[in-house]
Amino acid sequence: MAALASTPGVLLSADGAGKAFDFDTPYSRVGTDSIKWDAQLRTFGKDSIVAGMGISDTDFRTAPVITQALNARMKHENWGYLDMPRSFTSTIISWNKRRYGIEIHPDRLLLSTGVHPSIVSALRAFSPRGSKVLMMTPCYDGFFGDISAAGCVVEQSPMKLADGRYQLDLEELERHISADTKSLILCNPNNPTGNVWTAAELTAVGELCTRRGVVVLVDEIHCDFVTPGHKYTPYCLLNNREVVMNSVTFKSASKAFSLSAMKCGWMYSDNADYLARIAATGHSGDINTLGIVATQAAYTGGEPWLAELVAYVDGNHTLAEKFFREKAPLIRYVKAQGTYLAWLDVSPLIAKLGAVEKAAEATRKRPASARPITPTMLVQNYLVKEAKVQINPGSAYGLGGETRMRMNLATSRKTLALALNNIAGALGRL
Ligand SMILES: Cc1ncc(COP(=O)(O)O)c(C=O)c1O
Known part of the structure; x- marks a missing residue:
């Protein structure tokens, strides 16, 4: 794909020297039916995007140990019904124990084809229709x-925003219960x-909910x-036992490990009754052979790769924060504490584009039943058109997202540099 020219003088440093794994070489996902790239090209048009930075998965090759394990399994060419290996749950349990200190009892773990189906099953168990x-x-x-x-029905409790950071608003949360x-x-x-x-924040929310x-x-x-x-605090390790017993993770x-389409996930709870209620909804834990092989390989040999990936992504966050501050101040970014996502404040850009008025006008022209056009949808269109970069409109993330965009930084530094330079170039022409 052709890249837009970089803005002169906007250069990004790359590190990665002396590392065992290569995250720096861009790995094209175009042509793999990826949502992050291919679906955007289908939506916005051929050659419309040089940096797909929207949906939340990574652009990297998965860990080499995973590819090796998958290749080995592929050599056997029968894909009949699988007798779930006991070693699979024990691999998940050991990983959680070794890495986070979590003790999961084998009877307190339910497999699943992903987090979404697990959450839907849990909602069916605990939240009656219409609640x-x-x-x-x-x-x-x-x-x-x-x-x-x-x-069920969504009830949104907006967080507080102070100094660019979102914070718990317990009083507000309680008002919504x-x-x-x-x-x-x-x-x-x-x-x-x-x-x-x-831990204090999680406990406060947990005590209120309990x-x-x-x-x-x-x-x-x-x-x-x-x-x-x-620091990641596993909810199930909170000190308040009652709070932990009132949860499912x-x-x-x-x-x-870049395995989303392998459709493999799980949930656990110390509360046997909660898991029994979820299982009783007809929840299916029928996961597929390749997902199992990949996850087992990740959890037995993938840790060194993951350590480098996490450091690399952290470097991308730091770089993006500095870049926006110095080169594209119409977009503000306060470095995230976690995830590989940058939650950008685009209010100055919305103002500059007149996006609030334009969105209202576009919405007026649509049938009353159609979804309203939001200012951040127009920012998305603008960045695709002018920078060939796709990032997600904040309005999709509920109250508080009206002036935000979500940019996925889990990509090679070259792709990130291209995206940032293109954005800065576009803003510079405004
Ligand atoms: C917070 C969160 N939960 C769940 C999912 C989806 O999980 P799965 O693919 O396992 O259904 C995503 C994917 O973006 C996510 O970001």
């Missing part, structure tokens, strides 16, 4: 779909804001991506 499911927003847009798939609020979905680290919640009879569904799929100075190797 409210609480979320602290901005939060991951996929949860909106899960809540609707379970026949009513008799028909049965579950809260909590994301740690939080997609898209990048908050890594502390007191009000709200089950806490904890999505920790991004837990490996934590920037230096912050959801995980997968997919974010860390």
Whole structure:
């Protein structure tokens, strides 16, 4: 694909020297039916994008140990029904023990084809149709779909914003709990804001929910991506036993190891009754052979690769923060505490583009039943047209996302540099 010319004088340094794994060489995903690249090219047109930085997966080759394990399994050419190897759950259990100090009892683990299906099953277990499911927003847009798939209604409790950082607003959260609020979905680290919640914060939310009879569904799929100075606290390790017993945690190797389409995940809880209720919804743990092979390989030999990946992504965060501050101040970025996502404040750009007025005008021209056009959708279109960079409109992430865009930094530094330079070039022409 042709790249837009870089803005003169906007250069980015690359590190990566002396590392065992190569994250620096761009790895094209175009032509693999990827949502991050191919789906955007289908939406915006051929050659419209040189940097797909939207959907939340990484652009890297997966860890070499995973590819080796998959290649070895591919040599046997029968794909009949699988007798789930016992070693699979024990691999998940050992990884969680070794890496995070979590003790999962084998009977307290349910397999799943991913976090989404797990959350939908949990909502079916705890939240009757038509009841409210609480979320602290901005939060991951996929949860909106899960809540609707379970026949429930979203209840948004916006977080507080101070000094560019999102913070818990417990009073606000409690105001949103009513008799028909049965579950809260909590994301740690939080997609898209990048908050890594502390033990005190998690406990405060957990105590409130336990007191009000709200089950806490904890999505920790991004837990490996934590920037230096912050610490991932597994919810199930909180000191308050009652709080822990009122929760279910959801995980997968997919974010860390680029395995999303392998459709393999799991959930665990110390509360046997909660898991039994989820299982009783008809929840399916029928995962596929390749997903199992890949996840096992990740969890037995992938740690050195993951350590380098996490450091690399941290470098991308640092670089993006500095770049926006120095070269593209119409976009503000305060470095995330976790995830590989940058939650950008584009309010100055929205003002400069007159996007609020233009979005209102575009919405007026649409049928009343159509989805409204938001200012950040127009920012997305603008950046595709002028910079050939696709990033996600913040309006998809609920209340508090109206002036934000989510940029996925899990890509090679060359692709990141191209995206940043193109954005700076476009803003410079405004
Ligand atoms: C916070 C969060 N939860 C869940 C998912 C999706 O998980 P899965 O692919 O396992 O269904 C994503 C993917 O972007 C995510 O960011």
